[in-house]
Amino acid sequence: xxxxxxxxxxxxxxxxxxxxxxxxxxxxxxxxxxxxxxxxxxxxxxxxxxxxxxxxxxxxxxxxxxxxxxxxxxxxxxxxxxxxxxxxxxxxxxxxxxxxxxxxxxxxxxxxxxxxxxxxxxxxxxxxxxxxxxxxxxxxxxxxxxxxxxxxxxxxxxxxxxxxxxxxxxxxx
Numbered sequence: 001x002x003x004x005x006x007x008x009x010x011x012x013x014x015x016x017x018x019x020x021x022x023x024x025x026x027x028x029x030x031x032x033x034x035x036x037x038x039x040x041x042x043x044x045x046x047x048x049x050x051x052x053x054x055x056x057x058x059x060x061x062x063x064x065x066x067x068x069x070x071x072x073x074x075x076x077x078x079x080x081x082x083x084x085x086x087x088x089x090x091x092x093x094x095x096x097x098x099x100x101x102x103x104x105x106x107x108x109x110x111x112x113x114x115x116x117x118x119x120x121x122x123x124x125x126x127x128x129x130x131x132x133x134x135x136x137x138x139x140x141x142x143x144x145x146x147x148x149x150x151x152x153x154x155x156x157x158x159x160x161x162x163x164x165x166x167x168x169x170x171x172x173x
Contacts (some may be wrong), residue, residue: 022139034171039170042072043072050065059087064086069081072164083111086124087105093110104128133159138152145173151170154167
């Protein structure tokens with residue numbers, strides 16, 4: 001896999017759908033405005049992807065990565081996801097000709113479609129040798145059962161390309 005693709009695949013493959021479990025119910029009187037937290041653990045497999053080298057040849061601000069994955073829960077396909085990541089910062093700046101950046105920050109937007117509705121994700125992620133395998137992005141909304149959703153998604157990159165990445169959605173409904 002090309003080095004630039006690797007920076008973005010972390011986000012893409014992590015959009016994984018898995019077991020759904022009710023974690024907690026907010027304190028309150030059980031009224032209609034009480035919220036609950038729903039945790040969904042997921043896995044994905046990339047089906048289509050494309051790097052768009054925009055601007056100067058090689059890694060540069062504005063380059064994009066577009067993707068679509070199949071989404072699984074317990075080994076069974078339950079949906080799809082899709083999105084794009086845009087390079088917004090590279091270090092060093094400028095990147096010397098013929099070299100890869102030491103870090104890249106991307107703004108990613110993705111949507112996960114499940115049988116119960118869709119979940120929208122957005123956030124900045126920085127990839128470098130020093131960065132760990134996990135990063136967080138915001139859950140910015142949803143449809144259907146997730147129409148009032150907000151919260152956080154934690155994406156964990158599994159280095160082995162034969163093993164799906166993991167995504168934990170912590171939805172506040």
